[in-house]
Amino acid sequence: MSVSPPVPSFPAPTGRDAALCFDAVTVSYRVRGATRDVLHALSLRIAPGEAYGLVGESGCGKSTVALAAVRYLPAGGRQTGGRIRIAGQALDTLDAAALRRLRAHTVSMVYQDAARALNPSLRIGVQLREAFAAADDAHAADTRAAAMLRRVRFDDPARVLACYPHQLSGGMQQRVVIAMALATQPALLILDEPTTGLDATVAADILDLLREIRREQAIAMLFISHDLAVIEAMCDRVGVLYAGELVEEGTVAAVLHGPRHPYTVGLLRCLPHGRRRDGQPLETIPGALPPIGTRPAACIFADRCTLARARCRSDAPPPYRVDRTGDATSHGIAADAGSAPSDAPEHTSRCHYHAEAAALPPIAASAPLAPSHPASAAPDVGRAASPALRVTDLSKTFDTRDGSFTAVERLSFDLWPGETLGLIGESGSGKSTLARLLLGLESPDAGGDIAIDGERVASRVTQRSARQIRALQVIFQNPDSALNRAWTVRRLVARAIRALEPARPWHGWRRADALARRAARQRTLTALLAAVRLPADVLDARSAALSGGLKQRVAIARAFAGEPRVVICDEPTSALDVSVQAAILNLLTALQRQRAVSLLFISHDLDVIRYLADRIAVLYRGRLIEIGPLDDVLAGPRHPYTAQLLAAHRRGGGNPGSAAGAPVLAQDSRAAAEATEAVVAAVAAVAVAPPAAPEAPAAAHRRMDGPGCAFEPSCPLSLGARCRDVAPPLADLTPGHQLACHLPVAELPGATS
Incomplete structure (x- = not known):
């Protein structure tokens, strides 16, 4: 078990002295003519100099929190209730000029995809100097740009300033984006998945850099991530967001080592701990998030919770304050003598049966996997x-x-069946x-060789036989780039089945043969979709309308459509939250064992x-x-x-x-x-x-x-x-x-x- 650093005692700030304050904030989107809530009466506060982590599954509203905090909501989105304050300034009272000054001097944001945050047609120097010019420091922009690059650990700033974004690695791009965010010397830094897709050494360097910056400049941070390990390493407090509602909040040690909400317990149990055991899949959280705008009147997690009882479906749980022993009272009522001091960070849980959460039985009683x-x-x-x-x-x-x-230099290795x-x-x-x-x-x-089952294969895919192409398939990191967004799931998988099926001898066109082949393809399609556990109601949906986990299942179905011998998995879970990652890993393990x-x-x-x-x-x-x-x-x-x-x-x-x-x-x-x-x-x-x-x-x-x-x-x-x-x-x-x-x-x- 990793050891958390000592947590500073940040007294609960008031709305006016907090670096960031959400006070009963509701954010809605206009979808097909209807207004649907994405955040519902959300309240959270971050003290000056504090690092606050926000976790939850994809679709819970984490990025909406970040965009609402800087008034960057997309078209169709608007704040319909509550108030947001940054460093004591209420955003709804600011005109356009005042909002620009706030963004230039008080708050900055680091986005998940650094490559998309940088203009590919402009050199790094131009973009970084623009950031300093926006901070009213145009005359010293050149000098400060080079100094800031040294600050984020570039040894040769002049060379980096002359580069275009595509000439830098992912970690270097992320450090440039951080340098641009720090150009304004903000009081609040919002980081939306800043280490997703980075390797361990680069991610560790980025996190070390952020720790150092926070220590030296006392910057408050809102750290959004699906990586619970990063949250534990970086943050003082953590909030668990589910369907736009904060279901648990407290210090990192309290929430991640003593969770008191079934959803938090489920997230932690989805993580791969140690070695895989035969017949024991990773736990997953059953069901799915409620559709946007369809909030139940009582507990929002009841439909997916093994603790749910009649009370959970009739009474909405308030944020109970959990003391050190696991007992709790309703938020706002004086706690027992054993509870934390009133000025210390509270541990709250929106669960009527929070005391039972720590001993929760398995979230999902998954069937044992096929024999290994x-x-x-x-x-x-x-x-x-x-x-x-x-x-x-x-x-x-x-x-x-x-x-x-x-x-790649003179690589030699073997990969054995199964x-x-x-x-x-x-x-x-x-x-x-x-x-x-x-x-x-x-x-x-020249000189290299690739062989599948002892048979040498051609170096170019265009020169390989259909059998060799079927034998070696791939699952890419980003299914969005691998799937045609305009095609339905049924068409995507059916096309792969048709393209990868073994060739049949030509005996002239006969209607009976065509009908037999069509029936065989349909049976293969049905079996394959069942194997990857794709629900029937998504078959006629376009891939653009699917969640990241469902898209990755479609990509896996395509890879296994031709009964491959070897599947290359290129970061297939790096962009997925922990619950979806666990389901995908279980799926890959099951398919591997069933099909050798x-x-x-x-x-x-x-x-x-x-x-x-x-x-x-x-x-x-x-x-x-x-x-x-x-x-x-x-x-x-x-x-x-x-x-x-x-x-x-x-x-x-x-x-x-x-x-x-x-x-x-x-x-x-x-x-x-x-x-x-x-x-x-x-x-x-x-x-x-x-x-x-x-x-x-x-x-x-x-x-x-x-x-x-x-x-x-x-x-x-x-x-x-x-x-x-x-x-x-x-x-x-x-x-x-x-x-x-x-x-x-x-x-x-x-x-x-």
């Missing part, structure tokens, strides 16, 4: 069976105006390039990798530096870069511990926590020197073509000339566990003496 593939699916160096996928000496070199660089291989590494390490090479979307350099499919699972989330993978492979700047059984890699000894990734994950928070936990995985959770503590202790020297972030694309690979170890410039355990001049081979540490490092085993991070 045999334990021997993990690699056995002496096995005679052919791997499902064999990659040999695969490389890819790109030519740019700044010269050529090698994105196995899940987790692939990790920083952004720019070559993970997505490897996926594109395997799919035939990029041509590898091998998964190459690419992810930045080490908790997901630890839960799902049989083996783990680590890429660094295109080179495979470690591969082995998951338990061996996590237990150590391990490569210094692997140790840095684990330490960065720890800095970013890791999965939050909870008294509500996951009972079936309690033993694994304790073991995982002990292993994590051992990692931190063993790699303390490594963790303090994260890899240097490059300032330009050419610099990102300046060591790729050198003779030595690619990690040597960032490795605190470097042996000097030997590491610089001689590339370490990928050698056996133990049977099945290989790593590329010159260090003796006893000196590797995590090694035991």
